[in-house]
Amino acid sequence: MTKKIFAIIIVVVICVSFVFSASAYTQQYVIDYADKLSSSEIEELDLFAEKLESAYGVTVLFCITEGTGDVTAAEFASGTYSDYTDNENGIIIVHDEWNKAYSSFISGNADEVFSDAAVDSMIDAYDSNDSYYGGIYACYELAEEYLENGYSGGYVYDGEPLNNDTDTIDASEEKGGVSIIWLPVSLLIGLLVGFLIINGIASKNKSVKMQENATVYTRPGSMVITGSADNFLYNNVERREKPKQTEKN
């Protein structure tokens, strides 16, 4: 019975962690062509950007690249933005590591929040940080501040106050929710766990079974171990990279 309960708990934990991890990480907001960030850092920054998107309806992308190829920096920024999101309202900041240059592209109503001065301050925040992760995080923090300011009717540097009546950006509708799609997933997991628990209880109705051994008939004190050997065969070592902050060049 203890084994069954343990197995059920394991299943629940796995299922719940699957749901949470799946619900928390779905879209890519930080594009790291230059391979400067670890996967866990990207995941964490993506979560931040996803939070901004769900709260304000604005997509904030950040791209680190080593060159823009045959296209101009502006074309690269707009192309990357289109490649990674369908949201009409958003911004992308591109850091060209190779040319030590920055470019940005703003789409839809996002230009009401992200003025030139706002974009410059975000780039400054990124540039002045020691690590790529820290820089992008600071950039996103500023973006959050500007978005919140814009929705509350405030001013962003020299920009105009945000038009709160736009249909495309409605913070009150999007803020603080879990997609309804996770409801059937949660129910499915619940049903699986419920089925396991109830069938575990119902299985107690069967009490007739053959005995596995005759240990109960062992003569007390009769067991004597006459030979014993524990031989080492081989071992495997697996190495996994720890999440860490990447230092800038």
Add this chain to the structure above:
Amino acid sequence: MSTILEQKCPCCGGAVEFNTGAQRLKCPYCDTEFDITAMPEDTSNQVEQINWNSQGAQWGAGETDGMSVYVCNSCGGEIVADTTTGATTCPYCGNPVVMKGQFSGALKPDLVIPFKLDKKAAKEALKKHISTKKFVPKSFLTDNRLEEIKGVYVPHWLFTCDAMGNANYKAKKVKTWSDENYEYTEISYFDIYRSGNIGFDNIPVDGSTKMPDDLMESVEPFDLTQAVDFNTAYLAGYLADKYDVTAEESMPRANERIRQSIIDSFKETVKGYDEVENQGANMNVANGIYKYALYPVWLLNTKWNGENFTFAMNGQTGKFVGNIPTDKKSVTKASLLLGAGIGAVIYGLMWLIELL
């Protein structure tokens, strides 16, 4: 025609029965109690042999195979039983009778564990057994009727031996550590060997084909320290069978249990590993002896939806076993309700985490 033995009351001549409470023989007619040792083991001089000439059809060749005919000493009624029946009751007068030839000579059991619990205790145990189970069909609780309840002395072979064996195991040790940049997991594999001796006393193996082996093993263990030398007087009032599975035929089952015991017992000496898995075992047995014993078991038969359900109770310890049907609709309903609840909790937690 075979002969039968009835334990008669010296006071009134009524057939006496073994009383579980007093652990003595008791006359149900005049309530006189007797010690088992006070009763004669063999009263063959009292046995009457009556021959009747049949005017009906004669048994054909082979028709009487597996069947024995006895005559009741009290009423003269003819008792037809199979060849393994050792004790029963007369279907005409209800007197308990023992087929003495079934337990004489080489067929005489070495030991018998007398019944400690009576029919009433078995009925109460059945009620308790059913009431503590979940998802039992309601109609099983209401329509289920106890068809038959009988105390049976079940023949068992008891095997005692010194076993010598060896077993191999594959074991794992898991070690984890980390440095500034990496997390490491090291899994070390070991080949483990153990050999040794274990003594076993009185491993029981069901000696009757009439009794399901899994049912008999489920009511184990019996306390053999309370066993007594066999006396037919203990059988009075109960059913009893002689063995129809020989000791030689029962040995493979005893060996199987001994082998598994060696694997399990030696495994307990393998310590300091995270996982241990048996890879095989060998076994030899020395000083093996076996005994023939009768174990007390209450059998209860019920019928529900045209299906028979057999329950068994250890007549000495009261351990009760028996499979009970489950109501599939109730199980489905409960699974859905619980599942919906758990699902809602998971979704609620997601909301909570999102809001925080």
